[in-house]
Amino acid sequence: MLVDRGLLSYDEKVVKYWPEFGKHGKENVTVKMLVSHQAAIPFPNETLTWDIFRDHEKLAGVLADSVPQWEIGTGHGYHTMTMASFCSVLVYKVDPKRRTLGQFVHDELYVPFGIDIHFGLPKELFHRVARMEEPKYTASQWVELVRNPLLRAFFLGSLRGEESIWNKVIRNMGELSDPYRLNDPDNRMVEVPSAFGTATADGLARLYGILANGGDLNRTKLLSKAAINTLKTSVIKGMDKVVMKENEWGPGTLISDIKIGKAFGHSGAGGQEGWANPELKIGYGFVTNTPTVSLSENGQRYLLLRKSLYDCVQNLKK
Template sequence: MAFMKNALLVCITAVLVVYVPSLWTKTPPTLTAGTVQPGFEPVLKVFRENFAKGVESPTGGSAFSVYYKGAKVIDLWGGYADTEALRPWREDTMAIVYSSTKGMAATCIALLADRGHIDYDKTVASYWPEFALNGKENITVRMLLNHEGGLSYTDGPISFEQLADQDVLGQLLAKEAPKWEPGSAHGYHGMTFGLYVSQLLRRADPKHRTLGQFFKEEIAQTFDVDFHIGLPLEVYHRVARPPAVTALWQTLFKGLTSPLNRQVMWAMATGKTDFLKVLNIESMTQAEHFLNPEVLALEQPSASGIGTARAIAKVYGMMANGGTTRDGRKFLSDGLIKKFIGEAEKVATMDRTIGLKMLFNLGFMITDEGEQQFGHPGSGGAQGRADPKWRIGMAYITSYPTPFSMGDDERFLTLEKATYECVKKLEAK
């Protein structure tokens, strides 16, 4: 009986937290803008309907972009870049994409591999000798990128001061010991992935740049990609501002409607994951830090990349187009791109950090829900994906994070579905 009373109390609380505030909230007007090429009009319709029907938050904002056969065919944005000030989302609005940053980090390593400066099957220590400390000498680049190195969290928190000093950070990371036998399992390196990858890149890159510097010079400036790993302070005004941490509590109960979220929460509750230990890197796991421009100026290639949807879609669009731009400039070799999916394991296996079956390869998350894709999702709903078969690169970013970060966010899924339907109709002609 006591259990039933507690369960009823939780349900009543959920209703009060989620729905009662809306009774005093005036719904702002729906704002959408952008362009679609002929044949993709249904995607624009879905984008607008998502705002009109409440699939998108009435005070949130988002952008969705698609490249098809190397050309931009969808570029949409709508809603508000600031949920509190109701600042409209504009064409040049950027957003924090959290773990979708990892896909951009993996792309940087792919560029080095394509140029012969790094070999996925060599040990990390062959480029970074200090890394061999404490049982890490046999960890290969491939294992590190596939979250198999046993380095999903650090023994102590990492401060902003350490994050800002690449030499100090490198020494700290080199001393860490694997938390499981490297190569025996994968556990999502939520906050450490980008830090280790950046240190590796510094050693393998002939110019010894950080990952953020490498991305800026080799991708952003070279291919006109509006994305940053380490945000310049002068462009901070363009960044969408997520709601205050307290406002996000209104969405937590909604997250319980997701079977994937329930599975993750059960794994956490029963102690079957290392998820809470991953949050030990306190400098970048507290939501309020993502509102601080000085923090965003630091390089955290695991979680703090910032850019437009068209920027992410352009990168994946080039890779989906055989590694070349629309005008024939080379980005990556097609042979290497085919390895992202082609060399991946065929069956997803349980991830010891997340508590779900997942599949990684060379830094990308591999999905196969009817169409094979590589890319990376981000906390709160951000997505960046490439489909080489259909030659599609797509991205979704938002100012209003939701709990649906495991690939089941209706906002993105409805747009993705409409995009594929349009592409298949065009291909059938």
């Protein structure tokens, strides 16, 4: 939205808006490189804590001090715990109202469009939130765990004493690695946008449905058609250095080949999903309060529902 309004450019270097970001060889990273996970900073140097995220200026300093984990420009890797926080600092730097990402989303999505997505949930809305619960794995889900290449690499690497980038990401999460702390309303009020957003499936579907249908709802514009075309345009694809699988990134969006057209959106740890399919003009979302180890569209619950959705669409087109 800020790019659409001319306040930010994908092609400009991040240091134009945030000079401190240029430390440790990051001075030539562009906004487009950052939001397509090419800045080589999937985790910061400092172990993450709730208190870091409670202080936006401190968070900005921790992120600016981050050291790249591979040579910038040689590939991409999912910026697991940093991407949305980098975006939050950029929003704050260029937004005339000096809003954080959570405040911006509330004012620009929740209020005008009824998009039920929050980064830092107001305590008065906590009564609507389903409590996070431990998953009870079925036999098929245990098979899914064993087949997951990321988990296999993580456990085998741990046994061998190896430190993959993913192992370092998990270790760096510190006290934030326990999602069940979100059952405390004081923690859910904290903006941790890369991991602990709060949303309904309807909220995700509404957001991506608007994007799949030209960017406006009831004559109120969310994004221009040009901006939406940019979101679904590939920036980089190939083997991800962090999650160790092939993927394709647009500017802040995952791009996925579906059997009917291409979709863009994002997966979330634990099995959360939100996607737009402009060819079919549909948006859809899936959320769960029993997180699994699913990552990047491999959750069986979600995949079965997605298959049913597309089967219905195909039947309607006949």
